[in-house]
Amino acid sequence: MAEGLEKTRREYVANISHELRTPIASLRAMSETLLDGMINDEQEKQRYYQIMLIESIRLQRLINDMLELSKLRSGNAYLEKSTVDISKLINLVYQKFDGIADDLGIELKLKNHIKNLPLTYTNAERIEQVLIILLDNAFKFTQEGGVVTISSNIDNEKVIISVEDTGEGIKKEDIPYIFERFYKADKSRITQGTGLGLAIAKQIIEALDEKIWVESTIGKGTKFSFTIGIKK
Numbered sequence: 001m002a003e004g005l006e007k008t009r010r011e012y013v014a015n016i017s018h019e020l021r022t023p024i025a026s027l028r029a030m031s032e033t034l035l036d037g038m039i040n041d042e043q044e045k046q047r048y049y050q051i052m053l054i055e056s057i058r059l060q061r062l063i064n065d066m067l068e069l070s071k072l073r074s075g076n077a078y079l080e081k082s083t084v085d086i087s088k089l090i091n092l093v094y095q096k097f098d099g100i101a102d103d104l105g106i107e108l109k110l111k112n113h114i115k116n117l118p119l120t121y122t123n124a125e126r127i128e129q130v131l132i133i134l135l136d137n138a139f140k141f142t143q144e145g146g147v148v149t150i151s152s153n154i155d156n157e158k159v160i161i162s163v164e165d166t167g168e169g170i171k172k173e174d175i176p177y178i179f180e181r182f183y184k185a186d187k188s189r190i191t192q193g194t195g196l197g198l199a200i201a202k203q204i205i206e207a208l209d210e211k212i213w214v215e216s217t218i219g220k221g222t223k224f225s226f227t228i229g230i231k232k
Contacts, residue, residue: 020062023055065196069181072203079207083231084124086159087117090150093131097139105144108135111151117159119231126204127228130212133197134163134224141167141222157230158210164223170216178214201226 030048039045094110101108131150138148146166153160170178179202181195205212205226212226 020059023059023062026055027052027059062196065200069196069200069203072200072207079123079126079204081121081123081208084120084122084127084228086120086122086127086161086228087115089124089128090114090117090131090152090161093128093135094150096132097135100139101148104139104142106139106142107147109147109149111149114150114152117152118154120159120228121231122208122210122228126208130201130204130226131161131163133201137197137224138163138165138167138222141165143167154230157232158227159230160225160227162223162225164221166221169218169220170214170222171218175214175216179212 030052033039034045034048039048090110091114094108098108135148135150142148142165148166149162149164151162151164153162179198181199201224202212208228210227210229212224214222214224216222
């Protein structure tokens with residue numbers, strides 16, 4: 001047990017080091033180039049500044065996500081619950097992502113009576129965060145012309161919310177690890193993000209005493225689902 005925990009800790013530290021090293025190295029190299037006066041063309045300078053801004057934002061997101069995950073895993077994150085109009089919340093998230101979907105050439109759909117869901121008892125801010133993580137993930141793995149669908153079902157005092165894409169799918173052997181920190185099902189593919197999103201989503205849902213799971217078929221797509229308690 002102790003050996004397994006130590007191995008996990010070492011892998012986590014190695015992953016963090018790798019993820020931090022890339023943006024830091026990029027920022028250092030570009031700032032040194034600018035300080036040395038090696039770039040005279042104003043347009044080229046602006047390009048460097050833009051890349052530096054992007055890398056600094058990426059670094060900030062990674063640090064924020066690591067702190068967020070650490071807090072959730074430690075059990076120190078108190079997630080207060082209240083009555084939530086989940087239909088309204090889903091529609092707000094849909095509106096935020098609809099324009100992004102258009103820009104990417106992806107169709108974003110709502111289905112299964114999203115407007116008629118019962119009131120739920122949960123944490124609105126955190127559920128919105130989970131939906132954003134799942135939609136962001138779906139967009140990354142859905143090609144232009146594909147479809148991402150937000151749907152709902154009611155089962156045994158629970159609302160089940162699903163985010164489904166028509167992407168490439170996840171291999172069966174990768175599914176048990178998909179919520180692990182920094183895990184990448186397709187290691188040959190370069191994707192934007194910190195590699196912590198799905199791990200954060202899982203920790204949030206479990207902190208709310210709910211469940212989250214994934215179903216996937218290679219060549220057809222992936223469906224992430226989670227439960228929310230109905231207000232009694």
